[in-house]
Amino acid sequence: MELEPVQTPHAPAAIGPYSQAVRTGDWLFVSGQIPLDPATGRLVEGGVEAQAERALRNLQAVVEAGGGRLENVVKVTLFLTDLGQFEAVNGVYARFFTHKPARAAVGVAALPRGAAVEVEAVARL
Template identity: 60%
Template sequence: MKKIISTTAAPAAVGPYSQAVRAGNFLFCSGQIPIDPATGNFVEGGVEQQAEQVLKNVRAVLEGAGYTLSDVIKATVFATSMGDFAVVNGVYARHFDKEPPARSFVEVSALPKGALVEIEVVAWKE
């Protein structure tokens, strides 16, 4: 059975999609960009601050469905510059410090609203 997940603790969807969809024990989370849900604006600063907000948003979506970062089994990081790999990786490592999920890091030409980084995850729990 499919269940749509929505939480006000993370930014509202900026298009025709759900923040996350639960299918059985799996949770498929849409990509999060660095919007502060309290203001609706991008966080101040560069890629490090954006990556931090993105992961806060990912955590909020997971928690809205009853999951945690430790339930994440796969993450995909999209960045507009592979030159930001080390900075984003450092932020990511602070959030996934134990038994990190499988991950891809992909450079893209652009992200929604001019974001520098976006992260999507798949989680699973019994």
């Protein structure tokens, strides 16, 4: 099994020893994307909707760099520091994923860089 790291300047660089995504065969495994602006490396300002928008745009950039489109995503995991913001994030999410992939939403105590939301995905290319 060959593992091919995927990197793009259109999403934030990894903040640890991992790849933005790894492709193996026709599968793409996208690492968690937080709402960092790829141009500045800083957390975007605004509420949870702005953060969800940026995290999902980062995810989209990585999927596209791996040779896919959001329509190829089959599984998404959302991590939220406040599950009370679930509906707000859902509203943003629905604009990106009209095909409704499988999904889990997990409440967490904290995320890297103080983010309110993180999103990871698996795509079949």
